[in-house]
Amino acid sequence: MFTLVSIFLFYEMKAENKHSKIISAATKVFAKKGFFTARISDIAKEAKVADGTIYLYFNNKYDILLSVFEEEVGKIVDKTEKLISKEDDPVEMLKIYAIQHLTSMKKNKNLAEVIQIELRQTNKIIRTYRDNKFSEYVGIIAKIIKLGQQTDSFRSDLNPDIVKRIFFGALDEVSRVWNSSLETHYSVEEVSEQVLSVFLTGIKKPPANV
Amino acid sequence: MFTLVSIFLFYEMKAENKHSKIISAATKVFAKKGFFTARISDIAKEAKVADGTIYLYFNNKYDILLSVFEEEVGKIVDKTEKLISKEDDPVEMLKIYAIQHLTSMKKNKNLAEVIQIELRQTNKIIRTYRDNKFSEYVGIIAKIIKLGQQTDSFRSDLNPDIVKRIFFGALDEVSRVWNSSLETHYSVEEVSEQVLSVFLTGIKKPPANV
């Protein structure tokens, strides 16, 4: 029985490993070459499997992209939500969001590219902010904004759905500094400090004039 | 001689027209289908020329993309710089930039898509903020920020190169509301008001405490 369980786990692991191997190979390759320029054989080679093996785990090339997305962005969403759930202050939450985002993007440049580049193209479906991990991810910002408005921390004249875009757009564009080969000398702290400084000043409720 | 010149001019005009026709056809097609999914024959059909004719004006498919970019973004740069040059106040300049950008993006959704989507993919060369019209366009923001810092309007603790990304990123992401089919009910005024309100509050020099 132990043996059976072991065998089961062993096979599970193998399959899990192969699926993961393809996902991360694809993330790498997509980031490097872009979705259309990337070849299935590139991914296969990177994952050290045969071309055909990929089709045991994914329906087609586009399905790989979607999977990379849901999987990788899912991880970030989970991580972010976990970190934020420990906080009460919406201001702190946004700080966490920003730092966590920029850290992830700097650390995992492959993913960063995939998010930044592929996110906006390939298929309109992915781009619409609905029914996917990405919309969930950006939606976290809107939730924080609303919370801040309820607790009187943030200006109530702001539309959370527009503000979420302002914040995410700023973060996203700013994170590009690490992908443009020329301006690599910024630190996460420096960049997030600037974004948060501008943004929080911009949305915080001004102290009531006496 | 007159005749020759006339013929020359005639052909020049025709050529000029055809070049333009292809550019705008390409803008439309790239926006609609994306660079890789777009076919040369699509562009040719849209421009009402033969496939082969395109190669009399452009070296290859990618060259068309670059030209679309330089040309179309060039127009925006010119327009923006012209508008801004009439102003003294950096705050007003940023307002003009934002309104002008969002208006352009809402009006010319084709271009908006090309900028937003293709900008970030296809080729790293185009993406780097250097030596192209696009970097010039974003660079305008940095110049305004610097000016505002010199005239003591804007906080001096902010890095113009990061702030330009914060502002542009916010504008860019926000402008996407018109491309995502679901949230079309925002006006340019509404959106630009929100962005400017948050951003300007965030970067303006706070009034000195007495």
Add this chain to the structure above:
Amino acid sequence: MFTLVSIFLFYEMKAENKHSKIISAATKVFAKKGFFTARISDIAKEAKVADGTIYLYFNNKYDILLSVFEEEVGKIVDKTEKLISKEDDPVEMLKIYAIQHLTSMKKNKNLAEVIQIELRQTNKIIRTYRDNKFSEYVGIIAKIIKLGQQTDSFRSDLNPDIVKRIFFGALDEVSRVWNSSLETHYSVEEVSEQVLSVFLTGIKKPPANV
């Protein structure tokens, strides 16, 4: 020893069963999808065995086809020869052949399709009327014709090798009425009656004029 024999028989039986199961699964699948369109995995699924198992019983896909043929046609040959051996009259023999053929084809449409379709394609080897069960099957007709000529029942100016084709071709084409979805309202009796009526009238020795 008993045990060993038992085990042997047990496996033999199992193997026998599996072999048969694959054969009939293949017959079904080939008939439904055609040889080239049929996939090994279809046959495996139909036979409820693993893909790899098939290769324990057959060398390759084509080998399965050949086996299906020899096996299934073999059964018909045996049945037909058994029925005919009880008769003396060549006219009756042909009647039996026709009814037996059309009945088989109507009953086992899978096999009918395989015979009609695959028979004529795939590989020239199978198609040639030699060294296989099928040629044996058609050959029965020639034998009956020759017998009829010897017993003065059939016209002696006819070439048995051509006549066998005339009869089999007629039967084969006529049996297609049950596979073309539109004309399903014919009975075996009706059809065989027509074929036999035309054919027998055509080959029987005319009564000598006084």
Add this chain to the structure above:
Amino acid sequence: MFTLVSIFLFYEMKAENKHSKIISAATKVFAKKGFFTARISDIAKEAKVADGTIYLYFNNKYDILLSVFEEEVGKIVDKTEKLISKEDDPVEMLKIYAIQHLTSMKKNKNLAEVIQIELRQTNKIIRTYRDNKFSEYVGIIAKIIKLGQQTDSFRSDLNPDIVKRIFFGALDEVSRVWNSSLETHYSVEEVSEQVLSVFLTGIKKPPANV
């Protein structure tokens, strides 16, 4: 104007030629290797065009098969109908049909194979006796039978739809003698004489007994 017409004709011819070249190359290749085993590149090579060129004239591989069919069978239909229209006697008509069919099949063995083999497989649509040139071709027989019944030449107890199959099946199977490499020593006259002798004797109205 002459020039324009000439140019038009010239191009027409070229296109016509290329289309025809592909059709006859395909006929040859399909006959030799069968539909599934035939490669597009085989056809291209045989037609001395590039692979891609084929797709300027046909939608896909299967479309080539259909075209070969409709085109080649269409020719036979036209030829047969033309020959038959000169006759009054249904008996003569059937003789013409048989001789014309067997002659065509012997002459154009490629087409013969395509008709005999591909006809019965690939796609059920083609196989059904409806809405295509082939059904038209076989339908000619039924028409002749009906005519013969009306003019009291043929037995009225026979179903023309079954009889057409009897006759066509006989012809088709008999024509295979030229494709099976072993029995090439039969002549068209010999074979058609046998088929017609059996068949006509079988369907003709017997002389009334005085």
Add this chain to the structure above:
DNA sequence: CATGAATGAGCGTTCATTCAT
């Protein structure tokens, strides 16, 4: 300059077959 038929390299995907378990 303009055309569009022709080219052919290149890629996504399938599936018969193998082999480690």
Add this chain to the structure above:
DNA sequence: TATGAATGAACGCTCATTCAT
């Protein structure tokens, strides 16, 4: 024996690019 995950050769089809007219 039996399994089914893995393999990788093979092919239909696309489309950027060329070039004869």
